[in-house]
Amino acid sequence: LDDCAFPLLDDIVITDQAEVAFDGINWGLLIGSKPRGPGMERGDLIRENGPIFVGQGQALARAAADVRVLVVGNPANTNGLIAMSHGQKAGIPRDRFYAMTRLDQNRAQAQLAQKAGVKVSAVTNMAIWGNHSATQYPDAENARIEGRPAHDVIGHHAWLREEFIQIVQQRGAAVIDARGLSSAASAANAALDHIVSVESATPAGDFFSAGVYSDGSYGIDEGLMFSFPIRSDGQGGWEIVQDLELSDFARAKIKATEDELKEERAVIADLLG
Numbered sequence: 001l002d003d004c005a006f007p008l009l010d011d012i013v014i015t016d017q018a019e020v021a022f023d024g025i026n027w028g029l030l031i032g033s034k035p036r037g038p039g040m041e042r043g044d045l046i047r048e049n050g051p052i053f054v055g056q057g058q059a060l061a062r063a064a065a066d067v068r069v070l071v072v073g074n075p076a077n078t079n080g081l082i083a084m085s086h087g088q089k090a091g092i093p094r095d096r097f098y099a100m101t102r103l104d105q106n107r108a109q110a111q112l113a114q115k116a117g118v119k120v121s122a123v124t125n126m127a128i129w130g131n132h133s134a135t136q137y138p139d140a141e142n143a144r145i146e147g148r149p150a151h152d153v154i155g156h157h158a159w160l161r162e163e164f165i166q167i168v169q170q171r172g173a174a175v176i177d178a179r180g181l182s183s184a185a186s187a188a189n190a191a192l193d194h195i196v197s198v199e200s201a202t203p204a205g206d207f208f209s210a211g212v213y214s215d216g217s218y219g220i221d222e223g224l225m226f227s228f229p230i231r232s233d234g235q236g237g238w239e240i241v242q243d244l245e246l247s248d249f250a251r252a253k254i255k256a257t258e259d260e261l262k263e264e265r266a267v268i269a270d271l272l273g
Contacts, residue, residue, distance in 0.1 A: 130257025
């Protein structure tokens with residue numbers, strides 16, 4: 001960090017005490033979680049990581065009154081739910097907790113841009129629904145490319161419904177296969193993108209994706225940390241986009257990822273505040 005000579009870097013505090021690390025912060029990026037080891041099932045990983053986020057949620061509430069929290073450590077949605085449940089109990093509003101699905105959004109936008117032969121900035125309205133896992137649903141049906149529906153720009157509809165979805169869902173595994181390690185720079189970049197999107201007013205007609213506490217929108221079970229398309233007012237407030245049309249195909253994909261998150265929540269029910 002010193003060698004990067006960041007002009008806005010004022011101080012570095014190295015500590016293993018959560019309350020010291022969180023003291024007075026405005027943003028908490030929770031990136032530390034135990035990686036999945038050989039022979040571990042997803043449920044085992046969830047149980048291993050759950051207690052970490054119990055303690056961090058509690059420490060955040062004690063150390064930082066005005067904080068927003070982005071959970072990056074996997075399984076991000078359910079870890080975020082645990083941290084939020086304990087932070088909220090101690091006074092942090094639940095709408096200040098997010099699970100990161102911006103990396104999935106960025107991956108999806110890049111794939112659509114490559115297929116359409118345009119710059120990635122031309123791809124907007126990219127919704128990621130559900131879990132940051134292989135069940136997530138990257139929604140090409142509502143995406144736009146240079147202001148036009150992605151389906152009109154990319155005529156290969158079978159690709160959009162099959163290969164595109166699979167590429168995004170399996171991108172994390174593909175990165176591990178290619179480099180022997182999980183995503184690093186792209187994940188850090190996505191975290192920065194998320195913060196900028198929350199702190200800035202969302203451009204008219206656009207949205208971004210993040211895992212947030214479900215209020216029942218689109219029929220999703222309340223109480224899940226679920227990725228929705230959201231808009232920010234640039235003042236710390238945000239809302240779930242409510243006017244998107246979903247085909248039967250999309251609803252089936254969203255139901256599958258919702259079911260997975262319900263299963264994860266059941267595994268850690270005793271850890272919720």
